[in-house]
Amino acid sequence: MMKKIEMKTPIVEMDGDEMTRILWRMIKDILILPYVNLKSEYYDLEIKKRDETDDKITIEAAEAIKKYGVGVKCATITPNAARVEEYKLKKMWKSPNGTIRSILDGTVFREPIIVNTIHPYVKTWKKPIVIARHAYGDVYKNVEYKTQELGKAELVFTNKEGKEISRQTIHDFESSGIVMAMHNLDKSIESFAKSCFNYALDKKIDLWFSTKDTISKTYDANFKTIFDRVYEENYKDKFKEAGIVYFYTLIDDLVARVIKSEGGMLWACKNYDGDVMSDLVATAFGSLAMMKSVLVSPEGNFEYEAAHGTVQRHYYKYLKGEKTSTNPMATIFAWTGALRKRGELDGIEELVNFANKLEIACIETIDQGIITKDLEKLSEAENKNVVNSEQWLHLAAKHLESLLY
Numbered sequence: 001m002m003k004k005i006e007m008k009t010p011i012v013e014m015d016g017d018e019m020t021r022i023l024w025r026m027i028k029d030i031l032i033l034p035y036v037n038l039k040s041e042y043y044d045l046e047i048k049k050r051d052e053t054d055d056k057i058t059i060e061a062a063e064a065i066k067k068y069g070v071g072v073k074c075a076t077i078t079p080n081a082a083r084v085e086e087y088k089l090k091k092m093w094k095s096p097n098g099t100i101r102s103i104l105d106g107t108v109f110r111e112p113i114i115v116n117t118i119h120p121y122v123k124t125w126k127k128p129i130v131i132a133r134h135a136y137g138d139v140y141k142n143v144e145y146k147t148q149e150l151g152k153a154e155l156v157f158t159n160k161e162g163k164e165i166s167r168q169t170i171h172d173f174e175s176s177g178i179v180m181a182m183h184n185l186d187k188s189i190e191s192f193a194k195s196c197f198n199y200a201l202d203k204k205i206d207l208w209f210s211t212k213d214t215i216s217k218t219y220d221a222n223f224k225t226i227f228d229r230v231y232e233e234n235y236k237d238k239f240k241e242a243g244i245v246y247f248y249t250l251i252d253d254l255v256a257r258v259i260k261s262e263g264g265m266l267w268a269c270k271n272y273d274g275d276v277m278s279d280l281v282a283t284a285f286g287s288l289a290m291m292k293s294v295l296v297s298p299e300g301n302f303e304y305e306a307a308h309g310t311v312q313r314h315y316y317k318y319l320k321g322e323k324t325s326t327n328p329m330a331t332i333f334a335w336t337g338a339l340r341k342r343g344e345l346d347g348i349e350e351l352v353n354f355a356n357k358l359e360i361a362c363i364e365t366i367d368q369g370i371i372t373k374d375l376e377k378l379s380e381a382e383n384k385n386v387v388n389s390e391q392w393l394h395l396a397a398k399h400l401e402s403l404l405y
Contacts, residue, residue, distance in 0.1 A: 002404055004037045005354055008346045011338050012064045012303075013040035016074025017047055018315035020306065023328045023389060024074045030393045031400065032335060035354060041068060045096055047077045051089045058096045062103035065301050069345060072338035073100070073305040074331065094140075097305070101135035105188055106297035107195035108133040109266075110278040110307050112285035113292060113329055115366045117381040120263075121284045127264030129281050132199065133274025134192045135295060137184035140271055145179045153179045189223055191298040193230040196268045197246070199296075201235070206244050208258075209268040210251035223270060224248060282307055286378050289327035294337055304337035306330035323388040325373035332362055332396075354404075361400035370395050 015024060032038060043061035050057060065071040077083055078095040101108065110131045147153070153170040170179060200207040209227055211220035231239075231246050239246055249257070251273060258267065269277050282291035291307035307330055314324040336355040343351030369381030376386050387395065 002035065004035060005348070005350045006037050007039040007342065007351065008348065009070075009342065010039040010041045010068055011342055012061060012068050012071035013042045014061050014071060014073040014076075015042070015044045015046060016076040017045075017310045018075075018077065019311035019318060019324065019326050020075040020308075020331060021046065021310075022315070022318060023326060023331055026390060026393055027328055027332055027335060030390075030397050031332065031358060032339075034397075035400075035404070036339070036351070045074070045076050047079060047083070047087050047089065047093075050076075050093055050096065051087070054090070055093050055096075055099070058099045059103065062100040065100070065104060065303055066297075066299070069301050070338050070342045071301075071303040072334050073097075073303060074334075075306050075308060075310045077310055098140040100303060101295060102141065104135070104295060104297040104301055104303065105191055106135050106295040106301070106303070107192050107199075108135050108274065108278075108293060108295050109199060110274075110282070110291055110293045112282060113290040113333060113363070114285070115290075115363050117367045117369070118286040118290070118375065118378045119380065120286070122259060124260060125263040125285070127262055128285075129258065129263045130199075130203070130205070130266045131274055131278040131281055132192075132196045132266055132268040133278060134189070134269065134271045136188040136192075136271065138182050138271035139180070142180050142182040144181075147173050147177050147179065149176075150174055155181065184219070184222070186222070186226060189226045190230060192268075193227045194234070195296055195298070196266060197231065197235040197239075200244060200246075200266045201238055201242055203266065204242055204244060206265045207239075207246045207268060208254055208265050209246070209248045210254035210273070211270060212251055214250060220270075227268075278307060287327060287374050289330050289372075289374060291330055292333045292337065293330070302338070302341050304334040304341075306334050323390070325386065325392075326389045327372040327374050328389055328393060329362060329366075333359065357403045358400055361403055362396050365392070365396045365399050368399075 015021060041064050043057055045058060045061060076096045079089055079092050084092050112128050114128055150173055152172050155168045155170055156164065157166040158164050196207055211223045213221040213224050279288060282288045288308040293305050293307040295303040311326050314326045317324050336359050340352050340355035367381065369384045370392060371379050371384060371386055372389065372392055373386055376384060
């Protein structure tokens with residue numbers, strides 16, 4: 001038995017909800033704690049705890065990431081009206097992911113986990129497509145209103161001195177309807193652009209960026225203007241030297257180009273676009289449970305998480321005492337990403353190597369045909385063995401030990 005790897009600096013550990021919370025504990029017990037003396041600053045972001053603390057615990061977790069530099073997060077519930085009733089919550093709390101992203105002002109990079117025995121639905125795709133999602137503003141920081149009477153909705157801007165600078169009519173309502181206002185910041189967009197250009201240079205892959213500036217001639221056009229300026233001033237020569245390309249087009253055109261491409265690019269998206277397109281890319285590559293996700297802040301802080309939700313349906317089965325075949329890959333890769341980055345920042349080569357070997361063990365376990373139920377129809381392995389979550393983790397651990405010793 002190898003000596004446990006020692007850590008210098010804690011990782012910010014954010015626990016979550018439902019089935020992913022169960023998997024979180026299993027992954028730690030089976031794949032991490034036997035090999036690593038884990039140092040973590042623990043925050044319980046389960047929905048009841050967020051409700052109990054009026055969501056202050058989410059803010060505290062985000063501030064801890066700023067302090068320690070690396071965090072790993074379990075999937076969490078973003079409550080709708082049904083969830084408020086189910087968990088008897090005080091209110092419909094905002095997305096914890098959105099809160100953390102706003103505080104860190106980072107960019108979310110999502111990339112499919114590639115295995116040899118699962119091929120993309122899009123036959124032309126040969127390489128991973130990385131989605132860069134702006135992690136600030138848009139509908140995630142919106143203000144909404146449901147009108148119940150006739151009236152006029154206006155967009156008004158008043159400066160700090162109280163002088164009205166602009167007033168525009170959004171709509172004259174002659175019946176009930178809805179209004180939504182959203183915003184963004186030039187500083188945040190510029191940070192997003194720099195993160196994308198730096199990531200493309202680091203990975204040596206082309207950067208494609210898309211908005212709808214022909215329709216949104218101020219909001220979306222501002223994204224394009226800032227990206228173009230940042231590229232021309234700071235990255236044009238670097239991209240030429242690296243032999244990679246920065247390319248902008250409308251999002252509907254880019255969607256068509258991506259489908260016909262072989263992949264291998266970084267696709268930069270606004271917040272909502274990235275939310276949707278990352279799920280589309282993940283599914284087209286096989287499964288949302290096979291998607292890595294990391295939030296990178298301008299200050300160099302990192303938060304790793306699974307790209308999927310809490311797997312509610314499996315959780316209800318678990319509560320009935322049933323064994324579930326929930327795919328743990330994205331959650332495992334959140335842990336390996338955080339452990340690897342912690343090892344890189346602290347100069348602990350053993351921790352970096354452990355994270356790399358754990359990923360290899362998981363990928364090779366799937367390639368051997370040992371899979372969870374969601375991959376049964378996708379896997380092209382010769383001999384498939386569909387197992388439940390706990391069995392899969394133990395088999396992956398067995399393969400990991402063969403790589404470590």
